[in-house]
Amino acid sequence: MSETQPTGDEDALEIEVPADPLAGHPASAYLWGHVAGSGDVATDQIEVVTNDESSAQVLAAIAGGNLEHETTSRDYAHDTSITRTEDEYTLSIGGGEGDSDSTLLGRNGALGLPVDGRGHYRFGAFSSHDRELLRGLLEGCGTICFKSSSGTVGISFVHEDRELLELVRELIDDCPVDAPYGDLGETSSGGYWFGVDDEAAPAFGTWLYENCGETGLFAPSRRRKLEASLEQAESYDD
Incomplete structure (x- = not known):
C-alpha cells in the first residue's frame, strides 16, 4: 500500500x-x-x-x-x-x-x-530498520546545530525519560557508523540529554539521512539543517 x-x-x-x-x-x-x-x-x-x-x-x-x-x-x-x-x-x-x-x-x-x-x-x-527508527527519534527529541565556537556539527538527544535515551544510545552502538557519545547529563528543565562526539557527528548524520529521499521518511527541514551545518563546518575548516 x-x-x-x-x-x-x-x-x-x-x-x-x-x-x-x-x-x-x-x-x-x-x-x-x-x-x-x-x-x-x-x-x-x-x-x-x-x-x-x-x-x-x-x-x-x-x-x-x-x-x-x-x-x-x-x-x-x-x-x-x-x-x-x-x-x-x-x-x-x-x-x-x-x-x-x-x-x-x-x-x-x-x-x-x-x-x-x-x-x-x-x-x-x-x-531491521534501525536507521529509520533512529531518524524518527532524532526528529522527535534530537537537535542538529552548527557550533560556531568550534566550527563543528552538533547532534544531541534530549528527553525527560532517561531510559529512552539509554535505548537510543544502544541503537547508536549498533549502527554501522562509529559514533561515540558523551555521558547522560541533566538539562535545566529537569530532563536528560547526551551528544554524539563532534568528530563523529558528520558521519553519523550523513548515514542517518542517506537515501531518505527515496522513501520520504524524513523531515525536510531537519535534513536541510544537517546539510547547512555540514557546509558551515566545511567552510570553517577551509
Missing part, C-alpha cells in the same frame, strides 16, 4: 505504507521513533508532535488520525532562559478519530502497542 504525500521538496513522493503500523517496516519504525521522541501513548489515543509539516503528513499517511496545526512558544530544552516560537503539528490517533472506538491501531488497548506496562518502549519488531 502506498500514498502520495508532499515531502517538502518540489515533487510529491509515493510513501510506502505498511498494512500494519506495528509490523517490522521502515515506515512503522520511523513512526514509532517519532512517537517515542515527541509523543504520548494513552489507553485509547496516541499523540505525536512535530514542527515539520511534511513529516507530520507522512506520519498521518502511515497511521491515520487527525492532524492539527498551531504556533507555540516554548523554553529551549538546554537553557530555559531562551524561548523560541515555532509551528507545531499534532497528530492524534484513536480517541474515536481515524480508528474504531474499541481499538487503537487495531489493538485492544495500549498494551498491544510496542510499549510495556510501565510506559517503556519495546522496539524489537523494528530491529
Whole structure:
C-alpha cells in the first residue's frame, strides 16, 4: 500500500505504507521513533508532535488520525532562559478519530502497542530498520546545530525519560557508523540529554539521512539543517 504525500521538496513522493503500523517496516519504525521522541501513548489515543509539516503528513499517511496545526512558544530544552516560537503539528490517533472506538491501531488497548506496562518502549519488531527508527527519534527529541565556537556539527538527544535515551544510545552502538557519545547529563528543565562526539557527528548524520529521499521518511527541514551545518563546518575548516 502506498500514498502520495508532499515531502517538502518540489515533487510529491509515493510513501510506502505498511498494512500494519506495528509490523517490522521502515515506515512503522520511523513512526514509532517519532512517537517515542515527541509523543504520548494513552489507553485509547496516541499523540505525536512535530514542527515539520511534511513529516507530520507522512506520519498521518502511515497511521491515520487527525492532524492539527498551531504556533507555540516554548523554553529551549538546554537553557530555559531562551524561548523560541515555532509551528507545531499534532497528530492524534484513536480517541474515536481515524480508528474504531474499541481499538487503537487495531489493538485492544495500549498494551498491544510496542510499549510495556510501565510506559517503556519495546522496539524489537523494528530491529531491521534501525536507521529509520533512529531518524524518527532524532526528529522527535534530537537537535542538529552548527557550533560556531568550534566550527563543528552538533547532534544531541534530549528527553525527560532517561531510559529512552539509554535505548537510543544502544541503537547508536549498533549502527554501522562509529559514533561515540558523551555521558547522560541533566538539562535545566529537569530532563536528560547526551551528544554524539563532534568528530563523529558528520558521519553519523550523513548515514542517518542517506537515501531518505527515496522513501520520504524524513523531515525536510531537519535534513536541510544537517546539510547547512555540514557546509558551515566545511567552510570553517577551509
